[in-house]
Amino acid sequence: MQISRLFTYSFDPNVGPYDRIFRILSGLALVFFALAGPVAMPGWLVAALIVFGLAWLMTGALSRCGMYYMLGLSTRKG
Template sequence: MKSNVGGIDRILRIVLGLVLIGLTLTGNIGMWGWLGVVPLATGAIGWCPPYAMLGFSTCSMKK
């Protein structure tokens, strides 16, 4: 499994996931906020299945 999620993309995914989960836990949004687990997980492991299927990567190119 080759990493396909770059630095800024990873940070944004983790922050978005934590915000959605936090809003769900505080009761500000409904159960849909638990979908925040997906960007949190993909940001944490650095690999996104749709990126892999489409051949897309936000990682910097290594020379």
């Protein structure tokens, strides 16, 4: 494992199709809830939900998860 590949996203896709769909939908849900949630939340919580939601959305959209790469895991077949 090369750490430099982690920062450039140059490692092979390691997120499978069902995992990808889940990440995209849950990332969108987190961002939506942070921006239009029915409950008033402190600013730090809104910011955290947006950051985690966008990160989750990005890993789903690109089919690459840095944590999976570091742990040597993959949900992608083949």
